[in-house]
Amino acid sequence: MQQYIPSQPDGFNKSMKSAISDDGVPVLSKHYVVPARCGVAVRLAAGHSLTITNPTGWQVCDFWAFNASDTQEYMSMPHVHTDLLSISPEVGDKLVSNLRNPLLTVIQDSSPGVHDTLIAACDANRYKQLGCAEYHDNCADNLRQAMIAIGQVAPVVPAPFNLWMNVPVLVEGGLQWAPPVSKPGDTITFKAEMSVYAVMSACPQDITPVNGDEGTPSSLEFVVNAG
Amino acid sequence: MQQYIPSQPDGFNKSMKSAISDDGVPVLSKHYVVPARCGVAVRLAAGHSLTITNPTGWQVCDFWAFNASDTQEYMSMPHVHTDLLSISPEVGDKLVSNLRNPLLTVIQDSSPGVHDTLIAACDANRYKQLGCAEYHDNCADNLRQAMIAIGQVAPVVPAPFNLWMNVPVLVEGGLQWAPPVSKPGDTITFKAEMSVYAVMSACPQDITPVNGDEGTPSSLEFVVNAG
Numbered sequence: 001m002q003q004y005i006p007s008q009p010d011g012f013n014k015s016m017k018s019a020i021s022d023d024g025v026p027v028l029s030k031h032y033v034v035p036a037r038c039g040v041a042v043r044l045a046a047g048h049s050l051t052i053t054n055p056t057g058w059q060v061c062d063f064w065a066f067n068a069s070d071t072q073e074y075m076s077m078p079h080v081h082t083d084l085l086s087i088s089p090e091v092g093d094k095l096v097s098n099l100r101n102p103l104l105t106v107i108q109d110s111s112p113g114v115h116d117t118l119i120a121a122c123d124a125n126r127y128k129q130l131g132c133a134e135y136h137d138n139c140a141d142n143l144r145q146a147m148i149a150i151g152q153v154a155p156v157v158p159a160p161f162n163l164w165m166n167v168p169v170l171v172e173g174g175l176q177w178a179p180p181v182s183k184p185g186d187t188i189t190f191k192a193e194m195s196v197y198a199v200m201s202a203c204p205q206d207i208t209p210v211n212g213d214e215g216t217p218s219s220l221e222f223v224v225n226a227g
Numbered sequence: 228m229q230q231y232i233p234s235q236p237d238g239f240n241k242s243m244k245s246a247i248s249d250d251g252v253p254v255l256s257k258h259y260v261v262p263a264r265c266g267v268a269v270r271l272a273a274g275h276s277l278t279i280t281n282p283t284g285w286q287v288c289d290f291w292a293f294n295a296s297d298t299q300e301y302m303s304m305p306h307v308h309t310d311l312l313s314i315s316p317e318v319g320d321k322l323v324s325n326l327r328n329p330l331l332t333v334i335q336d337s338s339p340g341v342h343d344t345l346i347a348a349c350d351a352n353r354y355k356q357l358g359c360a361e362y363h364d365n366c367a368d369n370l371r372q373a374m375i376a377i378g379q380v381a382p383v384v385p386a387p388f389n390l391w392m393n394v395p396v397l398v399e400g401g402l403q404w405a406p407p408v409s410k411p412g413d414t415i416t417f418k419a420e421m422s423v424y425a426v427m428s429a430c431p432q433d434i435t436p437v438n439g440d441e442g443t444p445s446s447l448e449f450v451v452n453a454g
Contacts, residue, residue: 003296003297003299004297004299004300004326005299006299006325069230070230070231072230072231072232072233073231076347077305077386078304078345078346078347078386079347081345081346081347081402082346082347082353085401085402085403085404086399086400086401086402087345087396087400087402088399088400088401098233098347098384099231099352100350100352100353100356118305118308118314118345119305119308119309120303120305120306120308120309120325123327125326125327126309126327129327156383157325159304159305159386169314169396169400172313172315173313173314173315173396174312174313174315175308175312175313175314176312177312
């Protein structure tokens, strides 16, 4: 009784042609781009670091990590909440998987540290609800495509770590869509605690103000360094 | 590259023998028990209501729902957060799936309404980290067993709706393990918006105070009514 296939995109965009290599292995110290509205996957070896740059300051990055030797193990926000006893990971914090193993450590963050761990990735159904009659690029499909483009599959669409996304928790548990407080050129760096596939989606949300009031999704940049 | 099988229990307890029927279909208006430290699944027809009772007032219920005609669709807290723009579902709120469809509506809550939507289900790895040398009953395995006991499988262990669990969000995003504020005999009622498998686990956590300072996991009760 399973008709929904979580790994299968609802639609396609140029994420399918945006892979940095056939297997996602990067050239160390080379600067790569995540095109606006697209997703890119990169394979990190244990000990390597990934630095993601937000050139405009107002572009959200939906971010996932999968254990490269078993993609059924992945970074899980509910488990991160439990492990950190916090919904706001900070520099020095380890980000754990659904099996409670550390996948990544946050080792640098030039922004004020406002990121989101509560909100699901946008997907085709979300944009239908927001009134889109046609297919709209979305982070769930960007994840699925980015993995397919390097010969992998995303077995599920986990709740992402939404970098620079500003969704404050109000009194009584209410949430608010607010523009990012990050500034142009802000960076965040993760150290890989094991070999992982890290996936970045330059969120194509242009209806709510999560990517700033301009509503113009832009690109992101990243680089992998040895240590 | 998939060795971890999400539907497979890490261990077993009497959840395997606690099914209310072979297929989870209840006798309407009959009162059932979720034994302490165990999980039970029940099939709800669209329009039926499920009332769960907390006899002691301090027993947390980890709670899940799966679309009965496609268990890859399930109640998803990150999607609930997005849909409600809240981390605190209230009476009248619909609880949506990973496909953003309403599965259940909260139609009655006699407690002060303090429940948790942020924390992962406890599992074997969690109790290892808390220092347990032997297997410890846990909500993830209770879910898996409860589904197996009615001839189904849980394709993943979604983040649960943790009924009566009190995990306040502090300033700067910190979380706290606090005792339930519910009282003996508190009830919560859900109306099924489609045919679902609802699964309840009487959380066996006896190390942190989520089930009250007494640290004695107890049973829960439930009844299904037509409308």
